Amino acid sequence: MKELFASGLDKLGIPFTARQIDTLVKFYGELSVWNRKSGFIKAEGKDLVIRHFFDSLAGVRLLSGMDFKTAADIGTGAGFPGIPLSIFFPDKRFTLVERSAKKTDFLNNCRALFSLDNVDIAESELENISDKFDLVAFRAFRNFNEYYKKLFSILAEDGSIFAYKGIKDNIEAELDEAGIGVYKIHRVHVPFMTEERHILIIKKADLIPS
Secondary structure, three states: OHHHHHHHHHHHOOOOOHHHHHHHHHHHHHHHHHHHHHOOOOOOHHHHHHHHHHHHHOOHHHHHOOOOOEEEEEOOOOOOOHHHHHHHOOOOEEEEEEOOHHHHHHHHHHHHHOOOOOEEEEEOOHHHOOOOEEEEEEOOOOOHHHHHHHHHHOEEEEEEEEEEEOOHHHHHHHHHHHOOOOOEEEEEOOOOOOOOEEEEEEEHHHHOOO
């Protein structure tokens, strides 16, 4: 498994240390054990690594060029993208927001096991979050058009939405329906994945009338 992670990180162009690889492998192992009992994710083995770990890590290079100190991962589920990102941004503070008690038990367990000191776990619905963050990230979250106003409400004034998405035409249609006209869509290539993947970035400041 170490070889698979190293190969994927090389393809993503992400420098890594032995400790980072070791933490990813341990997280994968712990998730695999819990997944067999609780069915958090419908993937296992190499498929789990590609579709969840590598997909999450596909945002690292874009995030490296962004100025943020705090990030919220909304609807993190089993910790994606928040935990993989926290491993590669140890100087940033990540809050993983998840409404399922079973999943937050798993996340708290991982936080303690792997000494993820820059990670906080919030067992909560999005609607109950009141803190402000420099970055609000999500992957498989509910209907964006239904919740984007709340997502923006927890962003700092100069903060950004950072959304992992699929087909570009679908993203543009979703944004058009929401009436959002200023944004950036970046194509990302996830190692060993053939499906189309993009990251959507929306700056809150661009949507505030001057």
